[in-house]
Amino acid sequence: MNAIHITRRAVACACACAALALAGNALAANWPDKPITLVVPYSAGGPTDVVARLLAVPMGQSLGQTVIVENTVGAGGTLAPARVARAKADGNTILIHHMGMATAMTLYKKLPYDSLKDFEYIGQVLDVPMTLLSRKDFPANTLPELLDYVKKNPDKVTLANAGTGAVSQLCGMVFAQQSGAKLITVPYKGTGPAMNDLMGGQVDLLCDQTTSTVPVIQDGKRVKVFGVTTPQRLASMPSLPTLDEQGLKGFDVKVWHGMYAPKGTPKDVIDKLNKALNAALKDEMVKKRIAELSADLVSPDKATPEGLRKHLEAEVARWRTVITAAGVSAE
DSSP, X not given: OHHHHHHHHHHHHHHHHHHHHHHHHHHHHXXXXXXXXXXXXXXXXXXXXXXXXXXHHHHHHHHTSOEEEEEOOOGGGTHHHHHHHHSOSSSSEEEEEOTHHHHHHHHOTTOSSOTTTSEEEEEEEEEEEEEEEEETTOSOOSXXXXXXXXXXXXXXXXXXXXXXXOHHHHHHHHHHHHHTOOOEEEEOSSHHHHHHHHHTTSSSEEEEEHHHHHHHHHHOSSEEEEEESSSSXXXXXXXXXXXXXXXXXXXXXXXXXXXXXXXXXXXXXXXXXXXXXXXXXXXXXXXXXXXXXXXXXXXXXTSSHXXXXXXXXXXXXXXXXXXXXXXXXXX
16 A cells, blocks of 8 residues: 555656646746846946846847846845845846855855855856056055065055955955055945045055956056956056066956856756857957957856856855955955
8 A cells, every 4th residue: 555655656746747847848938928137236337237238138139038137236246146046937037246156155154045056057258357556656666566565564555445245355355365465454335436535545555347447547647557467468458467477476366257047947948048148248249348348258168057157166165265364254
């Protein structure tokens, strides 16, 4: 009797699984049948928002539906991923996020989602280099001079950032650790106020994305620039050396972006989203605008679910080491 009961349960479970599979296939076949929401963790006009809006139009054209960009701001960029992790796994709500998907795993003790377990991966999008700047009248003029100055003046040089968990803070951590400098960290509520105070001479140093810094650097009147944070020089400013080639060997900090969907989103839907993403990355208008921002679109092998998964896993491990060594917490 027990054997018959177990067999019936097994058959029922198999039928239920088959029904779910058929339902998933039907969803994928008809998808998308309504507009798709692309959630951004930061304010309109910011670097991640700019990237999202660049991709939304060509992705929508490929998918045959409008892609609506929605800014879900707050809690250091963790509200948006939490929202998408809880969304229905039908492909109609997706997320674009930068390296904060990796760093939040260490920064927050009570994160309302798991970056590695609660999402399906669509693909990497682009990398944004960073630059190290100072106020215009800072005593040092080259990176070697800067390194010498900060070592001779411990706890006197101020380093601005856009707040806990911001990429400017993370870049500053790596600079302090690799240079051995003891700096005074000055957090702001966003890159804009930090940059304004740097240009006004109220703080000494700032490390931030090229999307924000290149126009100020090219102006040449309000800041000094010491180098690029990636191993490669910028195509837009080829004469600007990297920090690596000037003595900070191995210095490599860039703001990478990826696109995600809720866990359980059908594979066929993920495949359609990935195809639309790759089509957008090949769009001439997108490529032109990304180049103007001094950013780099990723290679095709990275713009895949597997490419993003591997990269996120590696970045979680990397930043766990950096953040733990710095003793920084968002709580």
